[in-house]
Amino acid sequence: MQRRGVLGLIAGAAAALGTAGAAVAADKVFTGLVAGVGAGGYDVVAYQSENAAIPGDPAIEASHEGVRYRFASARNRDAFRADPQKYLPHYGGYCAWAVSQGYTAKGDPEAWTVVDGRLYLNYSQSVRAQWSQDIAGNVAKADANWPAVLD
Known part of the structure; x- marks a missing residue:
């Protein structure tokens, strides 16, 4: 089986087990x-x-x-x-705010937050400030959108 197919199966199995896409294919990170x-x-x-x-x-x-x-x-x-x-950036390293809004954007490793032991990256410091105004709400929205925003 090709690498992409195997990684797709892994990501699908993780989602099916309720990990909300914790395992994401390498080409989706x-x-x-x-x-x-x-x-x-x-x-x-x-x-x-x-x-x-x-x-x-x-x-x-x-x-x-x-x-x-x-x-x-x-x-x-x-x-x-x-x-x-424990250490991987959530949402494959994409901007947590963007994922909460239903799309993807690059994550900036300098615009970060660790919440409840999870690493979240944002597009920029200003986007991080906006995301931080309602972290719990934005995480809930992003979790609902992930990993479907990758399609």
Whole structure:
């Protein structure tokens, strides 16, 4: 079976199990300015462990579902490998506000929020401010739209 077909089956199975599209095919993940690198090359573990947006080191990478992620330290890479779902940007790294409105837009790794242990990226700092006015409501709307907005 081709890679795309296998990843599609994985994403479909995850949705069927009630994970609201937690597993998204690699070709449906926003990778930012660096082709094939998730979260624009930023360390997705550092958002929670350091409470900061920290660019990852190209020499310290891990792959998950066909997408490479970079980390500031081997310790962060190992934490990601142990539990990638804990650290992956929600909605495939697309802007959480856009998904709540029924479309996709790029996620900026500098415009981020961690809520209830989940990483959300937004298009810009100003969009993040707008999204933050009703995080719970916007998450509920985005969850209802995800992953159908990818079609």
